Amino acid sequence: MARKEKPQETLLFWKRRYEKAQPYEDAHIASQNRLVPVEYLQWLGLAEYVAISGLSRSGISYGFHLHPGARALVEAEQRHLKRRAKQLVEKLDFWQPTSIRRGFAGGGFDGAQSLPKRMAMAAGVGGADLIPDQAELFLGFTSTQKAGLGPTRIANLETLGYSDGGPGGYFRHGTAMHVSHLFEDLEGWYINFSHDQRVSTAFRPTITVPSGTLTVAQGPDDVATDRQNRSDYVRFRAIGHSASIQTTSRLLEDTTGTDGTLYAKGTAIPHRADFNTLDNPFFWTARPEVDSQSDQPAAGLHFVVFNPTSDDFHRNRLAMDGVLPDGTKLPFDPKDRGQGFNSVLTTTHRQNYLVPPRLHRSFPLAEYLS
Numbered sequence: 001m002a003r004k005e006k007p008q009e010t011l012l013f014w015k016r017r018y019e020k021a022q023p024y025e026d027a028h029i030a031s032q033n034r035l036v037p038v039e040y041l042q043w044l045g046l047a048e049y050v051a052i053s054g055l056s057r058s059g060i061s062y063g064f065h066l067h068p069g070a071r072a073l074v075e076a077e078q079r080h081l082k083r084r085a086k087q088l089v090e091k092l093d094f095w096q097p098t099s100i101r102r103g104f105a106g107g108g109f110d111g112a113q114s115l116p117k118r119m120a121m122a123a124g125v126g127g128a129d130l131i132p133d134q135a136e137l138f139l140g141f142t143s144t145q146k147a148g149l150g151p152t153r154i155a156n157l158e159t160l161g162y163s164d165g166g167p168g169g170y171f172r173h174g175t176a177m178h179v180s181h182l183f184e185d186l187e188g189w190y191i192n193f194s195h196d197q198r199v200s201t202a203f204r205p206t207i208t209v210p211s212g213t214l215t216v217a218q219g220p221d222d223v224a225t226d227r228q229n230r231s232d233y234v235r236f237r238a239i240g241h242s243a244s245i246q247t248t249s250r251l252l253e254d255t256t257g258t259d260g261t262l263y264a265k266g267t268a269i270p271h272r273a274d275f276n277t278l279d280n281p282f283f284w285t286a287r288p289e290v291d292s293q294s295d296q297p298a299a300g301l302h303f304v305v306f307n308p309t310s311d312d313f314h315r316n317r318l319a320m321d322g323v324l325p326d327g328t329k330l331p332f333d334p335k336d337r338g339q340g341f342n343s344v345l346t347t348t349h350r351q352n353y354l355v356p357p358r359l360h361r362s363f364p365l366a367e368y369l370s
Contacts (some may be wrong), residue, residue, distance in 0.1 A: 013095060022277065036101070045303060063274075069174075087250065087347025093369075095164075095288065098286050099131075099284075100282060100283045101179075101228065101279060102175045102277060102279060102283040103138055103279070103301075103302045104119055105136055105144075105274075105276055105279060106136055107136075108133060108134035108135060109134075110157060112134075113133045113136070114131075114135050114151070117131045117132070117140050120138060120277070121298060122365070124297070125186065125299045126187045127185075127186025127188075128186065130186060130190035130191070130242070131186065131190075132212070132305065134214060135214060137274070137301070137334060138184050138186055138276050138301070139189055140214055141198075141216060142213070142215040142216075143272070144272060144273075144274070147219040147220065147268070148268055150269050150306075151267065151268055152260070152272075153259060154263060154267070154268075154308075155174070155175050155259070155269060155270060155306045155307055156174065156308065157171055157172060157174050157309065157362055158172050159258055160257060160263075162308040162311075164204050167281070171200055171354065172357060172367075173359075174360075175307070176306065176307050176308065176310045176313065176353070176354060176355065177306050178351070178352050179304050179351045179352075179353070180303045180350045181300060181349045182303055182347045182348065183299065183348065184345060185299075188343070195211050200236075201340060202340075203216050203238065204224055204228075204240035205235070205236040205240060206228075207237050207240070217264070218242060220265065223246045223250045224240070224243035224244075224246050225247065225249050226325065229247060230324075233322070234337075236338070237338050238337075239322055239330065240338075243315050244320055245320055247319050247324060248312075248315040249269055249270055249319075250264060250268055251263055251264070251269065251271065252265065255267075259357045269307065269308065269312070270312075270313070271305065271306040272307070274302065274304060276299070276301055276302075277298070277300045277302050278297035278298065278299070281298075281348045282298070292348075306355070310354075319362070320342070
């Protein structure tokens, strides 16, 4: 009986594989011969992927440690970019970048090792080996759940009536953005806290989940109240990170937005986009001495969030420290392990921005210049 040809051995299979890889091959050849322009970031990204993830051919996997050439290429190009960045931006007289931030999140699907785990291990940061293999972020738990993120338009300035958008509604449909960088103490998190303690610290002291659970429900029905946070403090001398923030970041009652949309009680307001980084504290900065810039990789987080106003973010931030919406302050010492994540986080930078609507985003207020 004739042997049936496997799908991966067909001519069509290999033709498609070649067509998919050809742009990278062409870019690589062009970069060597210097005859034609190169899609520089495309082949550099391919080298980065090979260096971190390795290759698999004929059932044999080649890991990171077997590709020193790819890793060396990436590191050499990164050093070159840092040297050239300042010279490049000096040619632009109407704006000046202050920092470049890079990061990553996710992966770990279908049992594979997640990107944060691979990146931390490759960089050799302390505690990298303790990160769960499928963790979305360094601290283990799934962060950007759909139920924990605000729906479309709720974070606009005007949607919940937090702002009228300024004179003439110029900034209507815009939002407020907060950006910060934080160092994360991975060894302190995984060595000093058991899995159960990490769950109670990240979410709420009364929550119990099976050992090894990384995704904990954070839907509208799971929102904690002021009263529950006070009770947790009295009982455990602790509050959970999510539980404390939910008192200000979730709607306390059904609310109709200015656009007529009905937002149910417990709906999240902020739009978050946090991601891990090995920047220390940035990939590049225009002020290396002021920012204490270092080339030594460090486990951290670039936190990005959009709120209807900067004041709304400030309320969320106070809640994280145990200041409830009515002004009640649950007393904690600095870096108290009962104060949510705070004991393993060190914030280096915080910045707040007004984000104009798309209509005015490129050059806001330019039409008023004489």
